[in-house]
Amino acid sequence: MTGRLWAIAYNTFREAVRDRVLYNLVLFALLIVGASIIFGQVSIEINRIVLINLGLTAISLFGIVIAIFIGIGLVSKEIDKKTLYTVLAARPVRRREFIAGKFLGLVMTLTVNALLMSVGFFAAVLYVSHGLGRGDLQLVTAIYFILLEFVLITALALLFSTFSTPVFSSIFAFAIFAIGSFAEDLRSFASMATGAAHLVISTAAYMVPNFAALNVVSQVAHGTPVEPKLILLNSLYVLVYTAAVLTASVWIFERRNLK
Amino acid sequence: MAAIEIQGLEKVYRTGFFSHKLKRGLMPLTLSVEEGEVFGCLGPNGAGKTTTLKLLLGLVFPTSGTATILGRPLGDIEVKHHIGYLPEQPYFYDHLTAVELLDYYARLSGVDARERKRKVERALSRVGMSDAARTQLRKFSKGMLQRVGIAQAIVHDPKLLLLDEPMSGLDPIGRREVRDLVQQLNEEGKTVFFSTHILSDAETLCDRVAVLNKGELKGVGVVADLLREKLGEVEVVFSGAQAVAELSSLGALCHATGDVVRALLPERSLEPVLAALRKNQARLISVTPVQATLEDYFLERVGDESPTKPNEVKA
Amino acid sequence: MTTVRAQTTYALLLALLLGASTLLVRQIDQVRGDTVLQEMLYIPSPKVVKRLSLGYSGLLADVYWTRVVQYFGEKHKAQSKHYLILEPLLEMTTELDPKLLPAYHFGSVFLAQKPPEGAGDPQAAARLVEKGIRENPGAWRLYYDLGYIYWLELKDPARAADAFERGSQVPGALPWMHVMAAALKAHAGETETAIYMWTNILKTTEDKNLKANAISRLRCLRVDTEVKLLQDRVDVFMQKSGHKPASWQELISAGLLRGAPKDPASKAYQLADGRVQVAQPDLFPFITRGLPPGEEAGDLPTEKGFKSVKIK
Numbered sequence A: 001m002t003g004r005l006w007a008i009a010y011n012t013f014r015e016a017v018r019d020r021v022l023y024n025l026v027l028f029a030l031l032i033v034g035a036s037i038i039f040g041q042v043s044i045e046i047n048r049i050v051l052i053n054l055g056l057t058a059i060s061l062f063g064i065v066i067a068i069f070i071g072i073g074l075v076s077k078e079i080d081k082k083t084l085y086t087v088l089a090a091r092p093v094r095r096r097e098f099i100a101g102k103f104l105g106l107v108m109t110l111t112v113n114a115l116l117m118s119v120g121f122f123a124a125v126l127y128v129s130h131g132l133g134r135g136d137l138q139l140v141t142a143i144y145f146i147l148l149e150f151v152l153i154t155a156l157a158l159l160f161s162t163f164s165t166p167v168f169s170s171i172f173a174f175a176i177f178a179i180g181s182f183a184e185d186l187r188s189f190a191s192m193a194t195g196a197a198h199l200v201i202s203t204a205a206y207m208v209p210n211f212a213a214l215n216v217v218s219q220v221a222h223g224t225p226v227e228p229k230l231i232l233l234n235s236l237y238v239l240v241y242t243a244a245v246l247t248a249s250v251w252i253f254e255r256r257n258l259k
Numbered sequence B: 001m002a003a004i005e006i007q008g009l010e011k012v013y014r015t016g017f018f019s020h021k022l023k024r025g026l027m028p029l030t031l032s033v034e035e036g037e038v039f040g041c042l043g044p045n046g047a048g049k050t051t052t053l054k055l056l057l058g059l060v061f062p063t064s065g066t067a068t069i070l071g072r073p074l075g076d077i078e079v080k081h082h083i084g085y086l087p088e089q090p091y092f093y094d095h096l097t098a099v100e101l102l103d104y105y106a107r108l109s110g111v112d113a114r115e116r117k118r119k120v121e122r123a124l125s126r127v128g129m130s131d132a133a134r135t136q137l138r139k140f141s142k143g144m145l146q147r148v149g150i151a152q153a154i155v156h157d158p159k160l161l162l163l164d165e166p167m168s169g170l171d172p173i174g175r176r177e178v179r180d181l182v183q184q185l186n187e188e189g190k191t192v193f194f195s196t197h198i199l200s201d202a203e204t205l206c207d208r209v210a211v212l213n214k215g216e217l218k219g220v221g222v223v224a225d226l227l228r229e230k231l232g233e234v235e236v237v238f239s240g241a242q243a244v245a246e247l248s249s250l251g252a253l254c255h256a257t258g259d260v261v262r263a264l265l266p267e268r269s270l271e272p273v274l275a276a277l278r279k280n281q282a283r284l285i286s287v288t289p290v291q292a293t294l295e296d297y298f299l300e301r302v303g304d305e306s307p308t309k310p311n312e313v314k315a
Numbered sequence C: 001m002t003t004v005r006a007q008t009t010y011a012l013l014l015a016l017l018l019g020a021s022t023l024l025v026r027q028i029d030q031v032r033g034d035t036v037l038q039e040m041l042y043i044p045s046p047k048v049v050k051r052l053s054l055g056y057s058g059l060l061a062d063v064y065w066t067r068v069v070q071y072f073g074e075k076h077k078a079q080s081k082h083y084l085i086l087e088p089l090l091e092m093t094t095e096l097d098p099k100l101l102p103a104y105h106f107g108s109v110f111l112a113q114k115p116p117e118g119a120g121d122p123q124a125a126a127r128l129v130e131k132g133i134r135e136n137p138g139a140w141r142l143y144y145d146l147g148y149i150y151w152l153e154l155k156d157p158a159r160a161a162d163a164f165e166r167g168s169q170v171p172g173a174l175p176w177m178h179v180m181a182a183a184l185k186a187h188a189g190e191t192e193t194a195i196y197m198w199t200n201i202l203k204t205t206e207d208k209n210l211k212a213n214a215i216s217r218l219r220c221l222r223v224d225t226e227v228k229l230l231q232d233r234v235d236v237f238m239q240k241s242g243h244k245p246a247s248w249q250e251l252i253s254a255g256l257l258r259g260a261p262k263d264p265a266s267k268a269y270q271l272a273d274g275r276v277q278v279a280q281p282d283l284f285p286f287i288t289r290g291l292p293p294g295e296e297a298g299d300l301p302t303e304k305g306f307k308s309v310k311i312k
Helices: A002-017 A020-043 A045-080 A082-087 A096-127 A137-161 A166-181 A181-193 A194-209 A217-221 A228-255 B049-057 B078-083 B098-108 B113-127 B143-156 B172-187 B201-205 B221-230 B241-249 B268-280 B294-302 C004-032 C035-041 C047-053 C057-077 C086-096 C103-113 C122-135 C140-153 C157-168 C177-186 C190-202 C208-241 C250-252
Strands: B004-015 B022-034 B039-041 B064-067 B083-086 B160-164 B191-196 B208-213 B216-222 B233-238 B253-257 B258-267 B283-291 C270-272 C275-277 C300-302 C305-307
Touching: A002 A045, A002 A096, A002 B098, A020 A045, A020 A096, A020 B049, A045 A096, A045 A137, A045 A166, A045 A217, A082 A096, A082 B098, A096 A137, A096 A228, A096 C250, A137 A166, A137 A217, A137 A228, A137 C275, A166 A181, A181 A194, A181 C004, A181 C057, A194 C004, A217 C035, A217 C300, A228 C004, B004 B049, B004 B191, B022 B049, B022 B064, B022 B191, B022 B216, B039 B049, B039 B172, B039 B201, B049 B064, B049 B083, B049 B160, B083 B143, B098 B113, B098 B143, B113 B143, B143 B160, B143 B172, B172 B191, B172 B201, B191 B201, B201 B294, B208 B241, B208 B294, B216 B221, B216 B294, B216 C177, B233 B268, B233 C047, B241 B258, B241 B268, B258 B268, B268 B283, C035 C057, C035 C086, C057 C086, C057 C103, C057 C208, C086 C103, C086 C122, C103 C122, C103 C140, C103 C208, C122 C140, C140 C157, C140 C177, C157 C177, C177 C190, C190 C208, C208 C250
Parallel strands: B039 B191, B039 B208, B083 B160, B160 B191
Antiparallel strands: B004 B022, B004 B064, B208 B216, B233 B258, B233 B283, B253 B258, C270 C275, C300 C305
16 A cells, blocks of 8 residues: 555656646745845845745745645646546555545655755845854744645645635635634634634634644744744644544545546 | 446436436446457447446446446455556646656556566557657647557556547547557457447447447347348449439439439349349449448437437436 | 445544644643734834735734733733733734724723733823824714823823813714813812713723723722721811721711721721721722822822822
8 A cells, every 4th residue: 555655645746846837936935035135135133034034934925825736736636637537446546545645745745845945045044144053943943834834734725625626625725724824813812702602713713724823934033932842732733633634535535426 | 257247336416516406327227248348338428328437436436236347346446456447538647758657557556566667668559659658748639648548548457448438539540540459458358348429439349239328228239139130231333313213113212423323222122123224224333232230229229319408307 | 435434433533633633722822822922022013014914904903903902811810010012012903904993992091001900101002092083083082082091191181171172072072071171170189070081981981891990990989089088087086086096996986987888899998007998909909098008199189189199
């Protein structure tokens, strides 16, 4: 089974990497990183802060866009265009192997993606700060969290693809990212509500993917260190939540009639 | 042993998310395909041919009924090692080359690493795609994609082939090549089950055929027997329009193009017709017996049921 | 087709994993604490944020408003002495949605009042309310917010009266605004004026926190009134008897009181060395009388204005 899983994962990776859309978006992100060096020239102290804020935000947002489009492209499109049929119908591939393999391939793609963008980013930081210091270790944490964001949104994009069209899947994925970014505020709001509203909003606030806690960009830009406990908790959370989303995806996908 | 054994397989669809209206994709179908056969599934579009294949392959789940493939029940994963499938209008991973694609599929089908390269190249050469092997699929024409599709269905040397419209998208030369390939594969001992709406292909290739319309099985039979069913007619071609009147009175159907006439008549009328031609000084060009075609059988089974109305069923 | 067994496995697994994720979220929230709120200190320009919000500034304002209430609630519960982030939060909220009146009302009181009842920055409060008035000329209620700040926090009854007067002229203003303007000109020092104002504020406000605050103010004013009355009686006793009373019983026996007096928290007023005091000053954060010796009294209403007095 692992042989097939790996074959599907590698194939997904290869297909994604050869798609030009990926490169365009990565290029865009790097351009923004470059541009932020120029914006920061206004004030010498602000230089580094602007670079980190703008640079990491660009990497995060563009990465999310890439994750959503590739994630949906590689599954929804497959179902739409029937490339899927030859894989599932006449091969000893279980549907859950397919989902797992696809997900693994996507994560591989996004990791490479994140690495590429980080290299550009760190080059810029090096240029602006004339060297790397201890504070830059925190930047790695920020990028790691961004990668966790990618993993989370990819799993969700995959989930939506198992039952929805490419267009709607994209819409849902962007929407859930926006909502998840305000998850902490949603929970504050839930704690202020009463009665039935409290129950409904609380449930939503806890079930929604916790993107809010993965955004440490401004914190890191100002040199405030990220607590190690948070790193552990976020990693565990993404692991558990992703597993839940993949379970749901497999469940739905295994029941689906592929007309 | 039967390669495919279908018992009462049925598929009913709901027409919409909220509606109670049902649509019969396939009415309970009972059919079997013997090992080593070439079996054709005929029918107009929407007849249920593709549905049958998808049910067999586990892409779609039956509403009721069972089936076995190579003796294994539906849903069995291991039997997939021995099946090859070509979907209708296939579409593959755009950015891979033909070799990469086939290698991927061969891997998934469990072909040993040592044999893979050889088998991939062999499959490609059998479908005539050796030259384009290292080109990315997004540059392929429809016909080339079709050939790649066939290649991926045979690369792992399966015992049973399920092909959905294997001739579509091919020019006459291509179709001939595919016909020859199917025959070769059959001679190698493979069972081939294919669906098509091109009757002449079925006529030449198949041992047996089934006719489907609107989700229902309308008839099954051995091709040779079906073709013999039609009583012989004869076609006489001559020049000399002056003879038409007398021939028509003998019961011949005449069609004139200039001075050349084609007359269709039952075999028993041949002698009187030839006599009439001599009498009228018409020049005989040819006498040919008319074979019954599968089309006749087909139209007879499908009848005047309009294939364009959806087959709705009251719930 | 998936078996029933497989499906039950999926269902159970899903429930388990979602449960675990919820627990983790709670842990994460604790660790994150007020990281988001601390970040308010970094944001240099609310105007930039508004532009970045791409037309959804109203929604973002609501998000920040939620944070204002959450932040204040937490700090107030902990009886904090520092409300550093309240002003930046309110600035951001009102920049994103200048017409969000509840933010101005909230800010006027809770920026001005002294800790732990507020941030203790009446200048900031006044600035906020004045901004609110500029953006919302028809909101007469903002004028009483301004009036309150000038009167009780900035100790400027003349400007306060002016604010109430201007407010009373806004179409739709309730009559009590005009009454307050007049009262402040003549009776700024009197407890009754304050009681009148807070009673009317209580009637016209819908915010939970502001209502609670007004009620607290009124209770404290009641204490001020009662302590004054009691102190007068005690002074009379001291004059008549020549010594300080040891307990209320002495006054009751002397016919000056009918029973042992209790404060609004149902605790007995105390007599200490001839001074009337409340048993638990913490329950009455705004009182100016009845505080134990050594505690600062901010404003002591007298007949003719204010006098800042330190009680030894």
